C-alpha cells in the first residue's frame with residue numbers, strides 16, 4: 001500500500017526551524033475563551049494562558065494557536081474589542097519568548113493586531129468569508145519575519161449559530177474540495193500569494209460525524225487541492241462516539257494525517273500527536289533506527 005499521496009507540502013513564511021522541518025508539525029491549541037469546545041474557561045486570564053502556551057511548547061508543540069472566540073456549535077460571537085483583549089497580550093508575550101504563534105480569528109482587525117504583536121500565521125476558520133476585509137489585510141500585512149503571514153483557510157459554511165443546519169452535501173468530499181477551491185481562487189484574486197496558503201477541511205464545521213470520517217478516508221481528494229493541509233480533529237464530538245480517550249483518538253488521527261502528508265495537526269494534548277508525527281516521519285524516511293543493542297530499546301531485551 002502506498003501511504004502517502006505526495007511529499008509534505010509546506011507554506012512559505014514560516015520561522016526558521018519550521019520552514020525546513022520534515023514531516024507534519026504539531027500546533028498546540030490555546031483557547032483564551034470561557035466557553036470553547038474542551039478547554040474553555042481554563043486559560044481566560046492572560047497569565048494562565050501564557051503559562052499554558054509555554055507548557056505546550058515545552059511539550060513539543062511547533063506552533064501555538066491562540067484564539068479568543070469560541071467556534072463551538074451554538075456559541076455566540078464576542079465583540080472585536082473583547083477578542084483583542086483576550087488574545088493580544090498573550091500573543092505578545094509568547095512571541096517575545098520565541099514561540100511561533102498563529103492567531104485563530106475571523107476578524108481582520110484582530111489579525112492585524114495579532115500580527116503586530118508577533119503572530120506569524122492567521123488561522124481563519126471562515127476562510128475569509130466572515131470578514132470582507134480579511135483577505136486584503138493578509139495580502140498586505142507583514143510579520144516580524146519581514147514577509148506576509150501564512151494564512152490557513154478552513155472550509156466553512158456559516159457561524160456557530162447556523163452551522164449544524166448546513167450539513168447537506170451532494171458528496172461531502174467533492175463539495176468541500178470544490179468550495180475550498182473557490183475560496184482559494186478568491187483569496188489569490190485578493191492578492192494573497194498561493195505560497196502562503198494552507199487549506200483545512202474543517203472537521204466538525206457544518207459536518208456530521210459520518211462526513212468527518214468521509215473526509216479523513218478520502219485524503220487523496222483533499223491532497224488534490226495541491227496545498228499544504230492542516231487538520232483539526234482534536235477532542236471533537238465525532239471522536240467521542242468511538243468510546244475511547246479523545247486525546248488518544250486524536251493522536252491516531254494525527255498519525256493518519258502525517259502519514260498522508262499533512263503539513264500540520266492542531267491539537268489540545270501535544271504528546272500523543274508528537275508521537276504520531278515522529279512515527280510517521282520514521283516510516284517516511286524508512287530510516288534504520290540506530291542499533292541500540294539487542295532488544296527493542298525498552299530495556300526488556302525482546
Ligand code: PMM
Nearest residue numbers: 036037038071123154200202203232
Ligand atoms: N477547530 C476549532 C477551532 N479552530 N481552526 C482550524 N484551522 N481547524 C479546525 O478544525 C479548528 C480551528 C474548534 O475547536 P476548539 O474549540 O477545540 O479549538
